[in-house]
Amino acid sequence: LNNMSFWMFIGGFGCLVSGFLTEEGMGVGWTLYPTLICVDFHSSLACDFVIFSVHFLGISSIINSINIIGTIFCCRRKYFSFLIWTLFIWGSLVTSALLILTLPVLAGGVTLLLCDRNFNTSFYDVVGGGDLVLFQHLFWFFGHPEVYIIILPIFGLISTI
Structure with a gap:
């Protein structure tokens, strides 16, 4: 799993760099807002590369999270119970679970x-009967836990030191 996660990460990074270097670049912001990224306003292939990079990097993170959870639960000893885990292990476990969920x-x-x-x-697309706010809800369903995904391992690491 670790090897597959690494190569998916490299592939996602390659797609991201290709998205920045293709034609006029991505030019739609980090949130990939649907009205800016639609074909009418930005028909560049760079946006497709960036979307594929989000997929590759997401799959890589999910595989890595499964690997971390498996390592935490399978590589512990009999006398190493849940109650004496360090905060870094708990932070990594919660972070991995949040990544798998979001x-x-x-x-x-x-x-x-x-x-x-x-x-x-x-x-x-509102003209076709779609809901523009749907993407914002889906994006922030990931975006809010992302703050905890970033900060929990840091808190655990600092408390361990």
Whole structure:
């Protein structure tokens, strides 16, 4: 799992760099807002590269989280109970669980965005009957726990030191 996660990360990074260097670049911001990324306003292939990089990096993070959870539960000793785990182990465990829960929602949101761009659907297009606020809800379902995903291992590491 660790090797597959690493190579998916490299592939996602390659797609991200390709997105920055293709044609005029991504130019839609870090939130991938649907009205800015639609084909009418930004028809560059760079946006598709960035969306695929979000998928690759998300899959890499999920695989890595499964690896961390498996390592925490399978590599402990009999006398090493849950009560004496350090805060860093608990932070890594909660962070991995949050990643496994929230990244599929983000992947679903950007998949719908990719379908709107390339397959003429209207999940986020108001003219076609879509809901623009849906992407914001899906994005912030990932975005709010992302703060805890970033900060929990740091708190655990600092408390261990």
